Amino acid sequence: MLKKYFGITLLGAMIALSGCETMPTxxxxxxxxxxxxxxxxQRTWTAxxxxNSMLKTEANRQNLPYLNFDAATQTVxxxxxxxxxxxxxxAGRDTLQLGQLATTRMACLxxxxxxxxFHEALNKVTHYQVYGKTLKLLDRHGNLLIQFETPTAAR
Incomplete structure (x- = not known):
């Protein structure tokens, strides 16, 4: 009889202790x-x-649009x-709110x-996604507004 109680107690202790195993967080x-x-x-994002339009650098056109985000000053x-x-x-988990943007006023021929x-698209941005070297700025419906690439991978 004692062996039976000892066996049940030992089995119960093993079950209880196996339930205490740490789970991955x-x-x-x-x-x-x-x-x-x-x-x-801390990256330069080039559009x-x-x-739906791909942007390409042409010999007679200036640089493509680009953005830099600075976490310390919360400026773009x-x-x-x-x-x-x-x-x-x-910026939140996947949300992005851009404040009023100040720009220079050169003639753009x-x-x-x-x-x-580019400015019209920036005014509609509410969300973002970053995957490796790609940044996507999205509207509130999840539609792609602007896609950027960077030569610098995440640090």
Whole structure:
């Protein structure tokens, strides 16, 4: 009889102790947010696509639009292909709110209104996705507004 109780007690203890095994931790929402924001900053993002149109550098056209995000100052700087721009931003896990952007006012000739189209797209941005060397700025419905590439991988 004692052997039976001892066996049941030992089996119960083994079951209880096996239930105490540590489980792998899941990445929390705040950790995902921090990772996404870290992937966004300290890189130069050059526009490769505006809506459904691919952007290519041509000999008679100035540089493509680009953006830089600075986490320390929460500022975004860059160019719309003609004028320099700067402003504030707030990034969340996958949300991106751009503040009012200040720009220079140079005449932009022969750029097929790329600067205006770029600003119109920036005004609609509500979300972002970063995958390796690609940044996608999206509207509130998840539609691609602008796609960027960077030569620098995440650090």
């Amino acid at each position: 899941q990445t929390s929402a705040s950790q995902i947010s921090a990772i996404n924001q870290a992937n966004l900053v 490769t696509q505006l809506g 700087t860059g160019s719309d292909s003609c004028n320099r721009l700067s402003g504030s931003y707030v 022969n750029n097929n209104n790329l600067d205006q189209k």
